[in-house]
Amino acid sequence: MSTAPHLDINKDYAERYGFSDPVAYFARTPKGINHEVVEMISRLKGEPQWMREARHKALDIFFAKPMPSWGNQELLGRIDFEDITYYARATQRPETSWDDVPENIKRTFERLGIPEAERKFLAGVSAQYESEVVYHSVKKELEEQGVIFLDMDSGLREHEDIVRQYFGTVIPPNDNKFAALNTAVWSGGSFIYVPPGVHVAIPLQAYFRINAERMGQFERTLIIADEGAKVHYIEGCTAPVYSSSSLHSAVVELIAKKGAYIRYTTIQNWSHNVYNLVTKRAMAFEDAVVEWVDGNLGSLLTMKYPCVVLRGERAHGEILSIAFAGPGQHQDAGAKVIHLAPNTTSKITSKSISKDGGRASYRGLVKIRKGAHGCKTTVECDALLIGAKARTDTYPTMEIAEDDVRVEHEARVSKLGDEQLFYLRSRGLSEEQARLMIVNGFIEPFVKELPMEYAVELNRLIALEMEGSVG
Amino acid sequence: MASTALPWTTPFASLGDPSPLSHALGEPAWLADFRQGAAEQARLVSLPNRARHLWRFSNPERFLPNQDPMELVPAPAPPPWRLEEDLAAAVLLSSTSVQVVHLSPEAQRAGVVVAPLGHAPVQEFLGKAVPPHHGFLEALNAAAFRPALAVLVPAKVRLEKPIRLRLVASGLSLPRVLVVLGEEASAEIVEGHVGGSKGSLVLGVTEVFVGAGGELCYDLVQRWELPVTGHLTSRIVLGENAKAQLALASFGGEATKVDTGVVLAGKGAEAETYGVALGTGTQHFDHHTEHIHAAPQSHSNLDFKVALAGQARSVYTGLIRIEEQAFTCEAYQENRNLLLSEEARAESIPELEILNEDVRCTHGATVAPLDEEQVFYLKSRGIPHHQALRLIVYGFLDQTLSRLPEKTRERIEALVAGRLHGEVL
Numbered sequence: 001m002s003t004a005p006h007l008d009i010n011k012d013y014a015e016r017y018g019f020s021d022p023v024a025y026f027a028r029t030p031k032g033i034n035h036e037v038v039e040m041i042s043r044l045k046g047e048p049q050w051m052r053e054a055r056h057k058a059l060d061i062f063f064a065k066p067m068p069s070w071g072n073q074e075l076l077g078r079i080d081f082e083d084i085t086y087y088a089r090a091t092q093r094p095e096t097s098w099d100d101v102p103e104n105i106k107r108t109f110e111r112l113g114i115p116e117a118e119r120k121f122l123a124g125v126s127a128q129y130e131s132e133v134v135y136h137s138v139k140k141e142l143e144e145q146g147v148i149f150l151d152m153d154s155g156l157r158e159h160e161d162i163v164r165q166y167f168g169t170v171i172p173p174n175d176n177k178f179a180a181l182n183t184a185v186w187s188g189g190s191f192i193y194v195p196p197g198v199h200v201a202i203p204l205q206a207y208f209r210i211n212a213e214r215m216g217q218f219e220r221t222l223i224i225a226d227e228g229a230k231v232h233y234i235e236g237c238t239a240p241v242y243s244s245s246s247l248h249s250a251v252v253e254l255i256a257k258k259g260a261y262i263r264y265t266t267i268q269n270w271s272h273n274v275y276n277l278v279t280k281r282a283m284a285f286e287d288a289v290v291e292w293v294d295g296n297l298g299s300l301l302t303m304k305y306p307c308v309v310l311r312g313e314r315a316h317g318e319i320l321s322i323a324f325a326g327p328g329q330h331q332d333a334g335a336k337v338i339h340l341a342p343n344t345t346s347k348i349t350s351k352s353i354s355k356d357g358g359r360a361s362y363r364g365l366v367k368i369r370k371g372a373h374g375c376k377t378t379v380e381c382d383a384l385l386i387g388a389k390a391r392t393d394t395y396p397t398m399e400i401a402e403d404d405v406r407v408e409h410e411a412r413v414s415k416l417g418d419e420q421l422f423y424l425r426s427r428g429l430s431e432e433q434a435r436l437m438i439v440n441g442f443i444e445p446f447v448k449e450l451p452m453e454y455a456v457e458l459n460r461l462i463a464l465e466m467e468g469s470v471g
Numbered sequence: 472m473a474s475t476a477l478p479w480t481t482p483f484a485s486l487g488d489p490s491p492l493s494h495a496l497g498e499p500a501w502l503a504d505f506r507q508g509a510a511e512q513a514r515l516v517s518l519p520n521r522a523r524h525l526w527r528f529s530n531p532e533r534f535l536p537n538q539d540p541m542e543l544v545p546a547p548a549p550p551p552w553r554l555e556e557d558l559a560a561a562v563l564l565s566s567t568s569v570q571v572v573h574l575s576p577e578a579q580r581a582g583v584v585v586a587p588l589g590h591a592p593v594q595e596f597l598g599k600a601v602p603p604h605h606g607f608l609e610a611l612n613a614a615a616f617r618p619a620l621a622v623l624v625p626a627k628v629r630l631e632k633p634i635r636l637r638l639v640a641s642g643l644s645l646p647r648v649l650v651v652l653g654e655e656a657s658a659e660i661v662e663g664h665v666g667g668s669k670g671s672l673v674l675g676v677t678e679v680f681v682g683a684g685g686e687l688c689y690d691l692v693q694r695w696e697l698p699v700t701g702h703l704t705s706r707i708v709l710g711e712n713a714k715a716q717l718a719l720a721s722f723g724g725e726a727t728k729v730d731t732g733v734v735l736a737g738k739g740a741e742a743e744t745y746g747v748a749l750g751t752g753t754q755h756f757d758h759h760t761e762h763i764h765a766a767p768q769s770h771s772n773l774d775f776k777v778a779l780a781g782q783a784r785s786v787y788t789g790l791i792r793i794e795e796q797a798f799t800c801e802a803y804q805e806n807r808n809l810l811l812s813e814e815a816r817a818e819s820i821p822e823l824e825i826l827n828e829d830v831r832c833t834h835g836a837t838v839a840p841l842d843e844e845q846v847f848y849l850k851s852r853g854i855p856h857h858q859a860l861r862l863i864v865y866g867f868l869d870q871t872l873s874r875l876p877e878k879t880r881e882r883i884e885a886l887v888a889g890r891l892h893g894e895v896l
Binding site: 069070354383385386387388389390391392393394395396397398399400401402403404405406407408409410411412413414415416 | 522524795808810811812813814815816817818819820821822823824825826827828829830831832833834835836837838839840
C-alpha cells in the first residue's frame with residue numbers, strides 16, 4: 001500500500017486554491033510529483049471527474065510500486081522524480097533558440113535533408129510543425145470515412161464515451177511503475193478510432209495533427225480499429241529529436257477488434273540524454289492482426305517491450321524491431337506475445353547493433369496459456385557487434401503451458417565479419433563502404449517495412465552513425 | 472555453544488554453531504574456520520525468493536530445511552554397493568560417512584587421493600568455485616556439509632577408468648564434493664545421486680578445478696526416489712587449454728533444482744555440456760546452466776533436451792556470458808523441449824551476455840509436441856503406439872546423448888530406457 005498522503009482535493013479545489021481557470025495562472029507545474037501537480041494538470045485540461053480520479057489513483061500506484069529490479073540498475077537509479085517538470089503548456093514551453101540547438105543535431109538535420117520548418121519543430125524551436133496544406137486534404141478524407149484522428153486531449157473532450165470505454169483497459173495503471181506515472185500525468189498523444197470495415201489508405205502520422213500538443217514527455221495513445229478496419233500509424237521520426245526534459249514515459253494502447261489490422265511504426269531518435277521508458281500493448285481479437293515495427297536509435301536508456309495479447313482465435317501478432325546502441329547508450333528493447341486463444345500465431349524478429357561501448361539487450365516473453373492449442377511462435381534475435389567494449393544481451397523467456405504448440409527461439413551474435421569485409425573490399429569497395437553495406441544488409445528486413453521516406457532517412461542516419469567506425 | 476538465531480523467519484529456528492559438527496567429524500582447524508565463516512554468510516545472504524531471476528519458477532520454500540542443518544540425525548546404513556564394472560575408484564557417501572569402496576592399485580600408485588574432504592590438502596580450493604555467498608542454500612551447505620569428499624588427481628596422471636561416486640539421500644543431506652585435477656591430468660567422474668524417501672531433502676555442492684591442459688568428463692546423474700526434493704549447485708573451473716565435458720541427466724525427485732556451470736578461466740579452455748531430463752507425474756525440474764567465458768579463445772557448446780509426460784514441468788535457464796577481455800570466443804547453446812502430454816509444461820530461457828565484439832555465439836530453444844506424422848509413420852510400419860512414442864523420445868534424446876563418450880552414453884541410455892519403459896510411457 002502507498003504511504004503517500006492521499007489528498008482529496010477533488011471536492012473543494014476551487015475554494016482552497018482560489019481559481020478555477022488555471023490557464024491564466026500557470027504555464028507549467030512546479031518540479032516534482034504529488035497529488036497537487038496531478039490535480040493542476042487535470043484542472044487545466046478541464047477533464048471529467050472520472051479521469052481526474054483515475055489520475056489520482058494511478059499516482060498512488062506509482063508511489064507504491066517499486067522501481068524495476070531488473071534492467072540497467074545504474075541508469076535507472078539516476079532518475080530523480082522530484083527534479084522533473086511533469087506538465088508544461090504547449091504554447092508556454094520554453095522556446096529554444098535555434099542557436100541553442102547542439103551542433104551535432106544541426107549537422108544531422110543537414111545530412112538527412114530535413115526541411116527547414118521541420119528542423120525547427122524537431123529541435124523544439126517552434127511549437128509545431130506547419131503542415132496544414134497536407135493535413136487539410138487528409139483530414140477531409142478521414143472525416144468522410146468516419147475516422148477519428150485527434151490528439152488525446154481533444155479525443156477525451158469530443159469522444160468521452162469511447163475514451164472512457166477503452167482508456168486503461170489494455171494497460172491498467174498497476175501494470176508497472178511507469179505506466180502508473182503516465183496515467184497520472186499524461187498529456188498529448190494520439191486518439192484514433194477507425195469504424196468497422198474502413199481501410200485507412202495512407203499511414204496516419206502524428207505530424208498531421210494540428211494544434212496538437214508537441215511530442216510530449218508523457219504521451220498517451222489509444223488506437224481502436226473496429227471490426228474489419230485497417231490502419232497504419234507512424235510515430236516519431238528518424239531525425240533526432242532534441243529534448244531538454246530527460247524522462248519520457250509514454251503509454252500506447254491498441255485494440256484490434258475482430259478481423260482488424262493495426263500496424264504501429266515507431267522510430268525513436270531522442271537525444272542522448274533521454275530516458276525512454278515506454279509501455280506499449282495491443283489486444284488482438286479474433287482474426288485480427290497487430291504489427292509493431294519498432295526502431296530505437298536515440299536516447300540514453302530505452303526500455304520498451306511492445307506486446308501483443310492474442311485474445312481471439314487465429315489472431316496474429318508480429319513484432320519487428322531494430323536497436324542501435326552507440327557509445328554510452330543502452331537499448332533495452334524486446335517484445336512480448338501472450339497467446340490466450342487457440343490457433344494464434346506470432347513472430348518476433350529483433351535486430352540489434354552495439355557499437356563502441358553501446359549496449360543492446362533483447363528482453364522478451366512468449367507465453368502460451370493452457371488451452372491455447374495449435375499456436376505457433378517464432379523468435380529470432382540477431383546481434384551485430386562493432387568495435388571494442390560493445391555489449392549485447394539476450395534474455396528471452398518462453399512460458400509454455402500447452403503441448404500442442406510450436407515454439408522456436410533463435411539468437412545469433414556476431415561481429416562484423418572479416419571475411420565479408422574482405423570479399424567486399426576485393427570488389428573495390430572502400431572499408432567504410434563495405435562496413436556500411438554489411439550493416440545495411442543486416443537491418444534490411446526492418447527498413448523494407450518502413451514507408452519510403454523513412455527508409456531513405458534511416459539509411460542516411462545509419463550511414464552517419466557508422467561514420468568514422470573504421471579502424 | 473549457544474546457537475545463533477537467524478534474523479528472518481525460517482522454517483527452522485536456528486543455524487547452530489558449526490564447531491561441534493566439525494569436532495564430531497574430526498576436522499582440522501582450517502575447515503572449522505571455513506564453516507564458521509560460512510555460517511556468518513548464511514546470516515547475510517538473503518533467502519531465495521521468487522523475485523530473484525533463478526527462483527522465478529520454483530517455490531523456494533520447498534528447498535528450505537525444516538530442521539537445524541547442524542543437527543546430526545542418525546540415518547540407516549545405505550544398501551551395500553556391488554561393483555559391476557572396472558573402476559579407478561568407487562566411493563559411497565551417505566549420512567556423515569565417506570566410504571571408499573574401491574581404489575584401484577594403478578590409481579593408488581599414481582597418487583590419486585580419494586578421501587574425506589577434511590583429510591585432503593584442499594584448503595586453497597574449498598569455496599573458490601561455489602563460494603558460500605553464492606546463495607543461501609550454498610551458504611548452508613558450506614556451514615554444515617557432510618558427507619564431504621575430495622578427489623585429487625595429480626598432474627600428468629591419466630586415469631583410464633572412471634571414478635564413481637554414489638551419494639545416497641536420506642533425511643536432510645548436505646553433501647559436498649571437491650575435485651582437483653592437476654595439470655594435464657585426465658579423468659572421468661560420475662556423481663550419481665540415488666536413494667531418499669518421503670521428506671528427504673538434498674542440498675549439494677560440487678566444486679571442480681581442472682588445471683592447465685587437463686581433461687575431465689563429469690557426469691551428474693540424478694535418479695532419486697520420487698518423493699525427494701533436491702538442490703544441486705556445481706561449478707567447474709577450467710585452466711588454460713583445459714577441457715571439460717559435463718553430462719547432466721535428471722530422472723528422479725519430486726522437485727529438483729540444478730544450478731551448474733563451467734567457468735572458462737584459462738585461455739583456450741573448452742567446455743561442453745550435454746543434458747537430458749525426463750519427467751513424468753508431477754515432477755518439477757528447474758535447471759540452470761552457465762558457461763562463463765572469462766578468458767580469450769575459449770569455446771563452449773551446450774545441448775539440453777527435456778522430454779515431459781504427465782503433468783511434469785521443466786524450467787530451463789541457460790546463460791552464456793562472454794567477458795570483456797575474452798576475445799575470439801565461440802559459444803553455442805541449444806535447448807529443446809518435447810511435450811508428450813497436454814498437461815506438461817516447459818519454460819525455456821536461454822540468455823546471452825556478451826561484452827566484447829570478437830565472438831561468435833548462437834542459441835536456440837524450442838518447445839514442441841510429438842510430431843503426429845512421425846507417430847503415424849512408425850505405426851504404419853506395424854509398431855504399436857506406445858513403442859512408437861518411446862522410439863521418438865529415444866531418438867530425441869539420442870541426438871544429445873550420442874555426443875557423450877561411449878561408456879557414459881551407454882550408462883545414461885540404459886537409465887533412459889529403464890525409465891521410459893517403467894514409468895514415463
